[in-house]
Amino acid sequence: MAKIVIVEDDVYLREELESILEKEGYSVESISSFDSPLEDIISASPSLIILDLNLPNLSGFQICRYLKARGIGPILVLTSRNQLRDELHALELGADDYLTKPCHPKRLIARIQKLQHLYANMHILLDAGDFQLDEKANVLYVGKNSISLSENEGMIMKSLVKAVPSVVKKEELFNQLWGSSEYVDENILQVNMTRLRKTLDEVGLSNRIKTVRGIGYQLIGGSYQ
Amino acid sequence: MAKIVIVEDDVYLREELESILEKEGYSVESISSFDSPLEDIISASPSLIILDLNLPNLSGFQICRYLKARGIGPILVLTSRNQLRDELHALELGADDYLTKPCHPKRLIARIQKLQHLYANMHILLDAGDFQLDEKANVLYVGKNSISLSENEGMIMKSLVKAVPSVVKKEELFNQLWGSSEYVDENILQVNMTRLRKTLDEVGLSNRIKTVRGIGYQLIGGSYQ
DNA sequence: ATTAACTCTTACAGTTGTTGTAAGGTTAGA
DNA sequence: TCTAACCTTACAACAACTGTAAGAGTTAAT
Secondary structure (H helix, E strand, O other), X not given: OOEEEEEOOOHHXXXXXXXXXXXXXXXXXXXXXXXOHXXXXXXXXXXXXXXXXXXXXXXXXXXXXXXXXXOOOOEEEEEOOOOHHHHHHHHHHOOOEEEEOOOOHHHHHHHHXXXXXXXXXXXXXXXXXXXXXXXXXXXXXXXXXXXXXXXXXXXXXXXXXXXXXXXXXXXXXXXXXXXXXXXXXXXXXXXXXXXXXXXXXXXXXXXXXXXXXXXXXXXOOOOOO | OOEEEEEOXXXXXXXXXXXXXXXXOOEEEEEOOOOOHHHHHHHHOOOEEEEOOOOOOXXXXXXXXXXXXXXXOOEEEEEOOXXXXXXXXXXXXXXXXXXXXXXXXXXXXXXXXXXXXXXXOEOOEEEOOOOEEEOOOOEEEEOOEEXXXXXXXXXXXXXXHHHOOOEEEHHHHHXXXXXXXXXXXXXXXXXXXXXXXXXXXXXXXXXXXXXXXXXXXXXXXXXXX
């Protein structure tokens, strides 16, 4: 069954939510902002995130932006903040719906179902700031242009974008693409990096993949650095 | 610029909406339920529909369902009905968001932008009952299976599905695929029909394209016949 | 400055998928 | 039965993608 992650520090409210969702058949995982919420959410790979904004440790807005850039969602903000500016801000940063507490369980469920239905047919774009990557179709959008990537190019790009601003280890990339292969030439990754860089050049994204000698590769630029 | 269709009978409210949206740069077309709203909406091919529920001639719910079945949207319901059951009903029938009047212009605009953004990345599936066609990606979904169609196969399939249950004239298909070509062999359509049929066979969709001798081809079966 | 390890680039060939052509076979209906 | 309409199959051209190979360039430590 679909897994929903709840990011909420209020224990009472959290349990109430869990009860509602579990009755509806969802598998629920709750995360508080005192743990390492971002990593936990990603590793749970939920089909929907319910997010409170009033977290003592970390701004809900930051979580929104972080998750959206990595193509994780949908995000439903459920908060007691009923100010319009909060709603506008959340929606702008990537929240997909914004409900204020108290919220009738049926409304919550209806909105959850709507978002999940919308997302089922969506091609999620990984956002790197000045370009977006459709990881299902392997298409790169740069301003008004777009270019289609090959399977290999898409896989590499996906890893780089998701890791921003970290460095992706070359072993990691190698294993991901050729880990199950019998034997491949040792420079296969380099060749494919050259090809990807050339493709990026064609759409004006030059010098965006940095080589970190001995370690791996890193996507640079965009809105994150 | 993006076109928004407003379905609203209250003249005053309609003009207020038009003013708000036009200030935001949208091109707006208003439709009242006294005309032939369904056809008008489709022929306007809007990028979003703002729908009132309290229409004297036709239920807003009916409009929702009608539009959704034809893959037209997104639909934003904007109504004075603030009962939960109305919202649930509208969402279930295909509305993508539900706002109650009075609604702050900024909230309306934010929700509109959110929906348009979601839809821009959505692959709408043409529904033929027992299978679905993703016309952007040329992928055919049959139950839990899916198969990727070639460009030609996808174009033909798209025409057939959209025309169901009518016959598509062979000249029409020919012009659509090879109309701009210098010269092509006269049996090119037949060859491609054979290929498409063979591909459909592979996913269990046998004998679904009927030849109408002298006229063209017709998709049969599914939930429409 | 030298050197060795690391990285990049380019050309080539094999593979796969798509497409149009050509030739011949089959079917429907008068 | 006869013929126009339709179907099928094989073939070759083409484009895209991929891995291999060889050689060139770059970096950082000595």
